[in-house]
Amino acid sequence: MAETDAGWRPRVVALDIDGTLLKWVDGQSAPYETIPPRIYDAVHRALDAGAHIVLASGRSPHGMTGIADLLDIPRDGADRLWIVASNGAVIFRYPPMEVVHxxxxxxxxxxxxxxxxxxxxxxxxxxxxxxxxxxNRHFPEGELSGEQVITDVADIIGEPVSRVVIRDPDATAEDFVELAARLGLHGTDYVVGWTAWLDLAPVGVSKASGVQHVCDQLGLTAADVLAIGDGRNDIEMLGWAGRGVAMGQAVQEVIDAADDVTATVHDEGAAVEMERWFPA
Known part of the structure; x- marks a missing residue:
């Protein structure tokens, strides 16, 4: 975790999506995938200032391009967007989608x-x-984007994969935290979500490694990065970035990894932080 110097300004803004840009489903009538105007404006002020926006999520690639479209990035004439998907296991450019790592x-x-x-x-x-x-069976509605094809577990994991999702609707996040710690899960890294949702990935792969790959391509370093996120899968990225900021509703272990805490997602905390560096 680097200390930001006086006069520092982020050259890369790495943004989580769910719980950071998007509010969780809470029974409201508005569609879930809605970008608040304040966040939209803050993103475009960052772009106006020459910063690179990088979307970094646990979502699969096809679940992220629509968010880029809602943000209207990349803008006309700009280079294609860098997107870090699947908790860092897949890095692609858009549009069109081109997996580069x-x-x-x-x-x-x-x-x-x-x-x-x-x-x-x-x-x-x-x-x-x-x-x-x-x-192996259908996930609850809205938890996975795209088509779900029923397949035997042996076939699902019969070849090397970039990420596995394991979900037990009858368990809790605490159950999975305890189980993952007890098993050690040798040969993988893991992240437990808000519910009993476990992401398995290759060792050493995280959003931090993904955004590092992007920085390498841009000729920049971690010290140039402002990262904002709210989940356990953001911990490595928040600790790695020059400035890592946790959303106000994040659990304590995420807050502990960050340099600072912003407002909650319901109060557009991502915009509050970006406005500090890219004011109106």
Whole structure:
């Protein structure tokens, strides 16, 4: 975690999506994938100042391009956008979508270990050819973007993959935190979400490694990055960036990894932080 110097201004703004740019579903009538005007304006002021916007999410690639479209980035005549997907395992340019880097691993041992303790868990692996996922059973509506194709677990993880999602609607996030720590999940890195949602990825792969790859291509460093996020999958990125900022509703371990805390997603905390560096 670097200290920002006097006169520092971010040259890269790495933004999580769910819980950072987008408010969680809370029964309101507005569509979930709605970018608040204040956030939209803050993003475009950053662009006006010459900063690079990088979307960094646990979402699969096809679940992220629509957010870029809602933000109207890249702008006409600008270079294609850099997007870090699948918690850093997939990096692509857009538009059109062009995967430029992907990390894969053998997920079979880790998945088998988790299913031994949660035999009814749902398992999913992104399958870009179908713009969706291979799943052993359907996930709850709205949790995965794209088509879900029912497939045996052995076939889902029969080849190296970039990311595996394991979900147990009958368990809690705390159950998965304890299980992941107990198992060690050798050969993988893992992230537990807000619910009993476990992301498995190759060792050393995170949003931090993904944004680092982008910085390498841009000739910049971690010290140039402002990163904003709210989830456990943001911890590495917030600690790595020159300035890492946790959303106000983040759990304590995320806040502890950050340099600062902004307002909650319901109060447009991402815009509040960006406005500090790119005022109206």
């Amino acid at each position: 992907e990390e894969t691993f053998d997920a079979a041992p880790a998945v088998a270990a988790v299913l031994e303790h949660h035999p009814q868990a749902l398992v999913a692996v992104e399958e870009r050819g179908i713009a969706g996922y291979l799943v």
